[in-house]
Amino acid sequence: MTSQLFSPIRLAGVELANRIVVSPMCQYSAEDGAMTEWHSTHIGMLANSGAGLFIVEATGVEARGRITHGCVGLYSDADEAAMKRVIDHARKIGTAKFGIQLAHAGRKASSQRPWQGAGPLSSGENPWETIAPSPIPFGPGWHTPREMTDKDIATVTEAFVAAAKRALRIGFDTIELHAAHGYLLHAFASAISNKRADRYGGSLENRLRFPLEVMAAVRAVVPSSVALGARLTGSDWLDGGINPDEAAALAKGFKGAGADYVDVSSGGLTHAARNPTDPGYNVPLAEKVKRDAGIATRTVGLILAPQQAEAIIADGRADMIALGRGVLNDPRWGWHAAFALGTEVARVPQYLRVGPKLWPGLTMKG
Numbered sequence: 001m002t003s004q005l006f007s008p009i010r011l012a013g014v015e016l017a018n019r020i021v022v023s024p025m026c027q028y029s030a031e032d033g034a035m036t037e038w039h040s041t042h043i044g045m046l047a048n049s050g051a052g053l054f055i056v057e058a059t060g061v062e063a064r065g066r067i068t069h070g071c072v073g074l075y076s077d078a079d080e081a082a083m084k085r086v087i088d089h090a091r092k093i094g095t096a097k098f099g100i101q102l103a104h105a106g107r108k109a110s111s112q113r114p115w116q117g118a119g120p121l122s123s124g125e126n127p128w129e130t131i132a133p134s135p136i137p138f139g140p141g142w143h144t145p146r147e148m149t150d151k152d153i154a155t156v157t158e159a160f161v162a163a164a165k166r167a168l169r170i171g172f173d174t175i176e177l178h179a180a181h182g183y184l185l186h187a188f189a190s191a192i193s194n195k196r197a198d199r200y201g202g203s204l205e206n207r208l209r210f211p212l213e214v215m216a217a218v219r220a221v222v223p224s225s226v227a228l229g230a231r232l233t234g235s236d237w238l239d240g241g242i243n244p245d246e247a248a249a250l251a252k253g254f255k256g257a258g259a260d261y262v263d264v265s266s267g268g269l270t271h272a273a274r275n276p277t278d279p280g281y282n283v284p285l286a287e288k289v290k291r292d293a294g295i296a297t298r299t300v301g302l303i304l305a306p307q308q309a310e311a312i313i314a315d316g317r318a319d320m321i322a323l324g325r326g327v328l329n330d331p332r333w334g335w336h337a338a339f340a341l342g343t344e345v346a347r348v349p350q351y352l353r354v355g356p357k358l359w360p361g362l363t364m365k366g
């Protein structure tokens with residue numbers, strides 16, 4: 001039987017070799033927004049995971065939109081040059097295509113790296129002003145963000161467009177907006193974090209206005225040869241927050257604004273939000289979004305076993321799956337999945353000797 005997980009997929013003008021995606025994952029290892037040697041090593045490694053697409057971590061479209069001092073940005077010529085060096089290198093040595101996640105952290109910006117506490121930066125740690133739809137902190141003890149004015153909304157929209165232009169110059173195959181995990185675009189969409197009284201708050205239509213304006217503005221500069229998408233939340237897992245119906249409305253809106261695909265994740269809106277921990281917990285949300293919005297849909301979250309991933313695609317519940325921790329734990333996850341599912345995956349010539357046709361050890365190992 002042929003594997004559906006390993007079948008190609010076309011998103012706008014981009015053909016991906018299979019349905020496996022390396023999920024965007026912050027490395028907190030940039031300097032003033034610029035990628036470093038860490039990124040060359042990390043992205044170079046996962047360019048050979050067997051996944052058809054690697055997505056660069058949440059990348060701040062402006063300095064105040066980074067989560068931490070160590071987060072990657074794409075708001076200066078230096079950031080662009082550093083990222084181009086890393087992506088050119090990884091493209092040369094790997095089999096994956098490359099996407100980028102453009103982000104603005106909103107009220108979750110000005111935070112400590114996870115291993116330095118994961119809380120808000122204290123006064124001695126060079127904190128910065130955060131912005132959000134409404135002046136409501138992420139949780140107790142967090143910075144109170146400043147409510148964005150119309151001018152801020154225009155500035156941030158322009159920053160997304162400018163970063164998308166830089167991403168195009170770097171040569172990314174896909175570009176996606178981060179509209180999940182409590183960051184700025186998500187914070188506008190959710191009634192819990194958006195209490196505005198103007199045309200950007202209140203009704204669902206108003207709350208979705210800013211994310212959809214950003215998508216339309218970015219699409220206006222991203223040609224159809226590059227796939228454009230968004231990561232959104234399928235559920236806030238909080239009463240009064242985004243539910244699957246609202247998520248489907250957001251996906252439909254993104255599609256109308258020119259998106260080629262969405263990724264359905266969930267959670268992260270407030271300090272109190274807790275995600276489920278069962279395998280594939282976002283799959284039912286993705287299935288609904290895909291059905292209602294009729295757009296190519298990726299999902300993510302505790303997808304670990306090759307057969308589990310295969311079934312999600314084969315049953316039509318999503319069109320692509322992303323792996324986060326699973327592929328950090330096993331950087332050749334795609335190779336191992338191909339073997340488990342009885343199919344082949346592209347390998348660079350230097351590593352052909354470990355393929356099933358040339359290495360009996362693979363069969364012995366199981």
Ligand SMILES: Cc1cc2nc3c(=O)[nH]c(=O)nc-3n(C[C@H](O)[C@H](O)[C@H](O)COP(=O)(O)O)c2cc1C
Nearest residue numbers: 023024025026057058300301302303323324325326
């Ligand atoms: C170290 C780390 C960094 C992450 N950074 C991001 C990020 O930059 N953008 C994002 O949308 N999700 C981020 N996530 C969430 C993952 O992309 C993924 O959605 C989540 O880990 C669930 O998938 P998993 O169970 O396969 O890990 C991060 C997760 C981890 C573990």
